[in-house]
Amino acid sequence: MRRLMRGNALSLFFLVAFLLALAGQSIAGNADYNANQITDGGAPVSWISYVSSSDFAVDVAENWQSEYLQFLLFIMVTVWLVQRGSPESKKPGEEGEEGDEDQKSGPYAERDSPPWAKAGGLRQMLYGNSLGLVMGLIFVLSWVAQSVAGTAAYNARQLAQLQDPVTWFGYVCSADFWNRTLQNWQSEFLAVLSMVVLSIYLRQRGSPESKPVGTPHQATGVEN
Amino acid sequence: MAVLAGLAGCSSGEETPAQQVAERFYSAVGSGQGTAACGLLAPRTAEQMRSDGAGCAGSILQLDLSAGGVRATQVWGGEAQVRLAGDTVFLHRFSRGWLVRAAGCSPRGEQPYLCKVGS
Numbered sequence: 001m002r003r004l005m006r007g008n009a010l011s012l013f014f015l016v017a018f019l020l021a022l023a024g025q026s027i028a029g030n031a032d033y034n035a036n037q038i039t040d041g042g043a044p045v046s047w048i049s050y051v052s053s054s055d056f057a058v059d060v061a062e063n064w065q066s067e068y069l070q071f072l073l074f075i076m077v078t079v080w081l082v083q084r085g086s087p088e089s090k091k092p093g094e095e096g097e098e099g100d101e102d103q104k105s106g107p108y109a110e111r112d113s114p115p116w117a118k119a120g121g122l123r124q125m126l127y128g129n130s131l132g133l134v135m136g137l138i139f140v141l142s143w144v145a146q147s148v149a150g151t152a153a154y155n156a157r158q159l160a161q162l163q164d165p166v167t168w169f170g171y172v173c174s175a176d177f178w179n180r181t182l183q184n185w186q187s188e189f190l191a192v193l194s195m196v197v198l199s200i201y202l203r204q205r206g207s208p209e210s211k212p213v214g215t216p217h218q219a220t221g222v223e224n
Numbered sequence: 225m226a227v228l229a230g231l232a233g234c235s236s237g238e239e240t241p242a243q244q245v246a247e248r249f250y251s252a253v254g255s256g257q258g259t260a261a262c263g264l265l266a267p268r269t270a271e272q273m274r275s276d277g278a279g280c281a282g283s284i285l286q287l288d289l290s291a292g293g294v295r296a297t298q299v300w301g302g303e304a305q306v307r308l309a310g311d312t313v314f315l316h317r318f319s320r321g322w323l324v325r326a327a328g329c330s331p332r333g334e335q336p337y338l339c340k341v342g343s
Contacts, residue, residue, distance in 0.1 A: 012282070041268030042302065043318040054301060156301030162314055162326055162336040162343075163304065165298055 022060070026051050027058060052141050054152030058180070061149055066184030067144035072135040074192055085200035087211045087223045094221075097123050143145070143181075150180065225229045238317070239297040242304035245322040246313045250291035258285045266316050266323040270341035287340045312337060 003111050005012060020167040026047065033055055034044035050056055067125040074088075079097060083089040105128060116127035126133070147168065155165035171177055195209075200217055204210040211222050245264055252261035258281030262270055265280070272281040292309025302317040312329040315322045315339070328340030 037302075041266060042316050045302070103251075116252050137243075152300055156303045159298075159300055159303035159314060160316070160325075162339060164331070166302055206261065 025059070026056060029056055031179035041174060042151050042160065054149040054156065058146055058153045059148035061142050061146035062180045062184055065139055065146055066181070066188050068135055069185065070192060072139050075132050075135060082220065083196050083200070085217050086220060087199050087209065088196050088198045089220055091221045097128075138148035146180070147177060150177055165224055237325055238299040238304065238322075242315050242317075242322045243294055243306050245295065245324065246297075246308070246327075247291075247296040247314060248287065249324050249327065250308070250311075251315070253284060253287075253289050254291065256285060258282060260287075264324050266318070266325045266342070269323075269325055272342065285342065287297045287328060289340065314339075315343070 005132050022144070030045070030047050030050040033050055037044050047052070051166075078089060079092075082092050082095060084092060097103075101108045103117075104110055104113055105117045106120055109219075114127065116123045119127075119141055151168045151171040152170055154174070157163050166174065198208055201211045202210075203215075205213050208223050211219060215222050234236055245308070249264045252258075252264065262280040265273065270280055274282040275285050278286065290310035292311070295309060296306040297304065297306045304315040304317070304322060306313045306315065308336070308342050311327065313324055314326040314329065315323045326339040326342030328332060329337035330331070330339075332338050
């Protein structure tokens with residue numbers, strides 16, 4: 001058991017951190033929602049009602065979609081674009097999807113390679129892009145969820161302010177939808193930019209996300 | 225998708241209770257039962273009506289509130305809008321059920337509705 005936990009410590013750490021943060025968000029969000037309700041002359045709601053509400057759902061989904069977009073872009077763009085000196089980048093000249101020999105796929109698959117990497121055709125194509133496909137699917141689903149929950153939350157606010165509700169299409173064309181979306185995207189893009197550029201010149205001893213401390217700034221694609 | 229539909233406020237099953245409260249409110253006003261009508265107002269709205277010299281029951285009957293048949297009802301979260309032939313009503317869901325937040329409301333383009341009861 002202890003060995004199992006140690007071997008999966010990174011995943012477990014982030015799973016626990018995610019659950020704690022989500023629980024904290026639900027408690028703080030409920031308090032904030034109830035404060036607004038009282039200000040508007042409405043009634044406060046229970047924690048259960050809040051976590052099943054569109055207000056909570058849109059706040060969660062808008063962050064999820066932007067995080068999955070960030071990693072989707074990072075995964076896909078780094079296939080084709082390089083950054084000289086960054087451990088997050090391939091070496092200049094290696095741009096592109098690479099051949100079977102580099103990717104250990106098809107005839108170059110090894111004995112313990114995943115079965116679909118050994119297969120040809122559609123199966124290898126799907127498996128060879130499965131990370132991007134799944135991250136992209138989660139991004140799209142989260143963004144749709146944001147738009148649906150956002151419509152409900154926006155319309156509740158509209159009615160509380162004695163204004164007409166809007167359709168889903170009206171909402172996805174609204175300033176509220178794009179303000180929520182773009183404020184998350186800009187922060188994600190800045191974080192990736194910082195990671196790519198700062199890791200050229202700065203080091204974190206022992207981290208696989210950093211170059212070894214003594215590696216030259218010009219060295220590209222070198223990780224601990 | 226069922227969860228999303230629920231979150232989107234589709235077929236939440238709350239349209240009928242909200243609509244019934246709006247109808248009871250106009251029925252009370254129409255039959256001169258000011259106290260009953262005031263009992264269906266949200267606390268803050270009732271307080272605003274009480275601050276009038278004639279009190280809530282007297283004030284609400286002095287207003288020219290014309291109902292007519294229900295044209296459409298929309299419920300989003302804890303808020304509802306009931307459109308009647310001659311009026312629009314906004315309701316909020318409290319622990320004891322739906323109560324009228326504003327009535328006698330007329331649209332003003334992108335501005336909030338102008339309401340005779342509540343604001």
